[in-house]
Amino acid sequence: MIVFLLRRLGAGLVLIFVVTAATFFLTYGANIPVARNILGPSATQDQVNLLNTQLGLDQPILQQYWTWLTGVLTGDLGTSYFTSEPIASALASRLPVTLSVVLVASIITLLLSTVLGIASAARGGWLDTLLQSVATFSYIFPAIVLGIVLVYVFAIALRLVPAIGFVPFAQSPVGWFLSVILPAVVLAIGGIASLAAQIRGSMIDELSRDYIRSLRSRGSSEASILFRHALRNAAGPALTTFSLLFITMFGSSLFIEKIFALPGYGTFAFTSTIQGDLPAMLGVTLFSVVLVVIVNLLVDVLQGWLNPKVRT
Amino acid sequence: MSSIRGARVAALSAVVVAAFALSACSGGATDDPPASAEQTLRLSAQAPPSSWAIGNAPGGDATMYLSVYDTLLRTTPDAEITEGLAEEWEYNDDLTELTLHLREGQEFTDGEPVDADAVVASLNVSREGPSTATNLTAVSDVTATDESTVVLTLSQPDAALLPNLADVAGAIGAPDVLTAESSTLEPVGSGPYILDSSSVAGSNYVLKKNPDNWDADSFPFETVQFQIIADPTAITNAMQAGQLDWIALNTPDQLAQFPEPKYTSGSNNANGLGVLWLADREGTIVPALKDVRVRQAINLAIDRESIAEKLQVGSLHPTEQVVNPNGGAWSDELNETYSYNLEEAKALMAEAGYADGFAVTMPSTFLSTPYEPTFSQQLGDIGIQVTWETVPFQDFLTKVFSQNYGMYFMFNAFRSADSVDVRGATTAIFNPFNSTSPEYEALIAEANSSESADAFAPVNEYFVKEAWFAPIFYTAGPWVASDKVTYTPAKTFYPSLKPWAPAN
Numbered sequence: 158m159i160v161f162l163l164r165r166l167g168a169g170l171v172l173i174f175v176v177t178a179a180t181f182f183l184t185y186g187a188n189i190p191v192a193r194n195i196l197g198p199s200a201t202q203d204q205v206n207l208l209n210t211q212l213g214l215d216q217p218i219l220q221q222y223w224t225w226l227t228g229v230l231t232g233d234l235g236t237s238y239f240t241s242e243p244i245a246s247a248l249a250s251r252l253p254v255t256l257s258v259v260l261v262a263s264i265i266t267l268l269l270s271t272v273l274g275i276a277s278a279a280r281g282g283w284l285d286t287l288l289q290s291v292a293t294f295s296y297i298f299p300a301i302v303l304g305i306v307l308v309y310v311f312a313i314a315l316r317l318v319p320a321i322g323f324v325p326f327a328q329s330p331v332g333w334f335l336s337v338i339l340p341a342v343v344l345a346i347g348g349i350a351s352l353a354a355q356i357r358g359s360m361i362d363e364l365s366r367d368y369i370r371s372l373r374s375r376g377s378s379e380a381s382i383l384f385r386h387a388l389r390n391a392a393g394p395a396l397t398t399f400s401l402l403f404i405t406m407f408g409s410s411l412f413i414e415k416i417f418a419l420p421g422y423g424t425f426a427f428t429s430t431i432q433g434d435l436p437a438m439l440g441v442t443l444f445s446v447v448l449v450v451i452v453n454l455l456v457d458v459l460q461g462w463l464n465p466k467v468r469t
Numbered sequence: 470m471s472s473i474r475g476a477r478v479a480a481l482s483a484v485v486v487a488a489f490a491l492s493a494c495s496g497g498a499t500d501d502p503p504a505s506a507e508q509t510l511r512l513s514a515q516a517p518p519s520s521w522a523i524g525n526a527p528g529g530d531a532t533m534y535l536s537v538y539d540t541l542l543r544t545t546p547d548a549e550i551t552e553g554l555a556e557e558w559e560y561n562d563d564l565t566e567l568t569l570h571l572r573e574g575q576e577f578t579d580g581e582p583v584d585a586d587a588v589v590a591s592l593n594v595s596r597e598g599p600s601t602a603t604n605l606t607a608v609s610d611v612t613a614t615d616e617s618t619v620v621l622t623l624s625q626p627d628a629a630l631l632p633n634l635a636d637v638a639g640a641i642g643a644p645d646v647l648t649a650e651s652s653t654l655e656p657v658g659s660g661p662y663i664l665d666s667s668s669v670a671g672s673n674y675v676l677k678k679n680p681d682n683w684d685a686d687s688f689p690f691e692t693v694q695f696q697i698i699a700d701p702t703a704i705t706n707a708m709q710a711g712q713l714d715w716i717a718l719n720t721p722d723q724l725a726q727f728p729e730p731k732y733t734s735g736s737n738n739a740n741g742l743g744v745l746w747l748a749d750r751e752g753t754i755v756p757a758l759k760d761v762r763v764r765q766a767i768n769l770a771i772d773r774e775s776i777a778e779k780l781q782v783g784s785l786h787p788t789e790q791v792v793n794p795n796g797g798a799w800s801d802e803l804n805e806t807y808s809y810n811l812e813e814a815k816a817l818m819a820e821a822g823y824a825d826g827f828a829v830t831m832p833s834t835f836l837s838t839p840y841e842p843t844f845s846q847q848l849g850d851i852g853i854q855v856t857w858e859t860v861p862f863q864d865f866l867t868k869v870f871s872q873n874y875g876m877y878f879m880f881n882a883f884r885s886a887d888s889v890d891v892r893g894a895t896t897a898i899f900n901p902f903n904s905t906s907p908e909y910e911a912l913i914a915e916a917n918s919s920e921s922a923d924a925f926a927p928v929n930e931y932f933v934k935e936a937w938f939a940p941i942f943y944t945a946g947p948w949v950a951s952d953k954v955t956y957t958p959a960k961t962f963y964p965s966l967k968p969w970a971p972a973n
Contacts, residue, residue: 320710420672
């Protein structure tokens with residue numbers, strides 16, 4: 158298992174290097190007129206040249222890459238062209254926002270999809286049909302429309318939650334919860350359907366196996382069969398689906414953060430791409446690849462814990 | 470099974486009930502603060518400051534920047550130059566030497582005095598700053614003659630200098646950190662507000678009142694918060710949810726969402742304009758534009774009234790001039806030079822040898838798309854076939870500046886004086902072909918040598934008669950304020966927090 162994980166870790170490091178290098182040369186090589194875009198239409202060419210020099214954009218691209226790479230190895234990801242923030246602290250201040258939303262959305266997704274999946278598999282009949290219909294509807298219903306409706310009802314009409322912005326947990330746990338609950342619901346809604354379908358399918362497979370029949374004949378309780386035996390065995394594929402959902406939620410946070418004006422990772426990624434904030438784009442890329450590698454490693458570890466066959 | 474399901478439902482119900490109970494205990498998520506001078510003024514901005522350093526102020530709105538840094542001079546809401554850090558100022562007879570007498574007793578927030586040496590140091594950094602150097606090109610030397618007197622020597626008279634010293638080029642920062650890396654995020658000024666450490670760069674900026682500023686009494690709010698919100702819908706939602714105190718709207722029909730007496734509303738004065746910039750007046754890539762009759766024909770073929778009426782009712786106003794309607798150079802009479810007249814336009818095209826028109830390519834961005842069908846149709850009426858070339862906005866400025874288009878549509882913002890607006894219309898991306906003429910040079914030299922309020926009227930008249938541009942409309946959009954604050958729009962560009970006050 159350890160050798161397997163070390164091999165995955167090594168592959169992950171290669172992936173990080175290749176993806177960030179490709180991103181660097183694609184973005185810095187694209188000649189995005191950063192200085193012109195910062196200074197606006199009234200700036201003269203002399204002003205633009207001056208800012209290009211200040212930003213180091215007049216240096217050869219290989220030298221710029223070497224500066225960036227050596228900086229990364231010492232923990233310096235550069236400075237945003239458009240906010241002057243060090244990229245590392247910019248990511249550090251935005252990640253808690255996105256993580257808050259994604260974590261709450263993950264809890265909602267896990268809870269509801271597990272309940273829906275198990276109930277559908279165990280009860281079948283009209284309940285299965287109803288739950289599947291609800292799940293399918295939530296899958297096809299545009300989350301952005303749901304977001305607009307929820308903002309109108311809960312933030313504007315009832316004023317129970319804020320329409321925009323984020324409150325750090327340390328500042329006010331209640332404020333934090335109220336600021337993330339609507340975005341989290343919107344983010345979770347699409348994932349519940351796919352995860353519930355996965356759990357339902359796996360549970361139906363498990364419940365039809367011989368060992369379940371044996372357990373029932375020995376008088377095990379239905380709860381014990383469902384949660385101690387069937388769910389544990391069905392959780393593996395669901396976990397893989399959930400890990401993909403988690404990554405997808407990070408990507409989808411872009412739209413959710415736009416609706417709720419949350420100063421999160423998605424907004425940062427979107428804005429830096431639109432503006433051509435090259436150091437910020439690279440920081441986002443670096444973090445995204447690292448996140449994918451870490452999540453995949455964690456899933457490998459969890460799969461090993463759930464299923465001893467994987468450890469060998 | 471049923472007991473398990475029941476427990477789950479109960480647990481979920483408990484979470485929901487607890488959430489709303491907590492929300493009730495906290496007095497609601499968006500309870501408005503009481504109206505008083507201690508209240509926080511909550512505003513939004515679409516983009517954060519790219520840098521707080523002297524000489525690096527971002528383009529566009531500078532309200533945040535100039536709340537933290539005081540300026541040598543200031544403008545009044547009526548666009549007049551008034552005292553700032555300099556209490557008095559005077560020019561010599563030929564307007565080539567400006568003497569500034571500084572206010573005594575002012576300090577930066579690091580405790581250092583705002584004296585003549587600090588002003589010289591700051592101005593010298595601004596003279597080389599990417600965003601300010603052009604505004605100070607006429608300044609050839611800056612000297613401190615005593616502790617509170619600074620003399621600026623000019624290579625030639627420059628009417629835009631005083632308004633520029635009341636803008637970002639006249640911002641004065643603490644000398645110890647002028648070029649320090651920290652100044653990009655932690656400005657040290659002496660303005661009416663101090664950037665608070667609770668600010669989160671890029672998303673939320675908190676300004677606390679500086680009680681030591683000489684004009685502190687004119688700024689009633691103890692705290693001002695700027696939230697960076699790029700999405701217009703999110704801005705409107707925040708206003709409706711009680712999270713902002715004031716927003717600008719795009720069109721008057723949005724006012725229906727903000728009924729009185731919970732909100733007050735009104736219309737801003739002119740703050741920007743949309744123009745078909747006929748940039749290639751030398752005929753480099755569109756030879757027809759060299760002929761003044763063609764440029765006049767374009768102006769006559771544009772039906773400004775119908776564009777203003779149909780495309781953004783109430784917030785667009787037809788104009789044929791690139792100067793501010795509230796400035797001294799503006800002329801009501803000139804604004805009827807090119808009233809829509811298709812026959813006259815066709816006759817001018819024929820007279821210029823373009824009876825069959827010509828083809829032109831213009832860049833298409835999200836700013837121009839609402840107007841493109843109208844321009845294509847109206848210019849097509851005099852034979853000008855427009856091809857719209859889609860350009861990503863981040864490449865637009867560079868492509869225009871690189872002389873790729875003979876004419877194009879673009880907005881520009883009014884600043885605080887005719888001299889600055891005229892310079893804006895004839896430099897950078899608004900004059901990529903560096904077009905000029907002996908008549909213009911003579912007129913601009915004369916205007917720069919005058920201190921009269923209407924000094925730039927002859928320049929403006931020349932622009933109109935020679936059809937240097939095809940201005941379409943100026944913008945004066947609506948605003949809405951919560952019942953906790955009042956707002957008094959300034960006559961022109963006014964980067965200050967003075968227009969806002971507590972309602973009580």
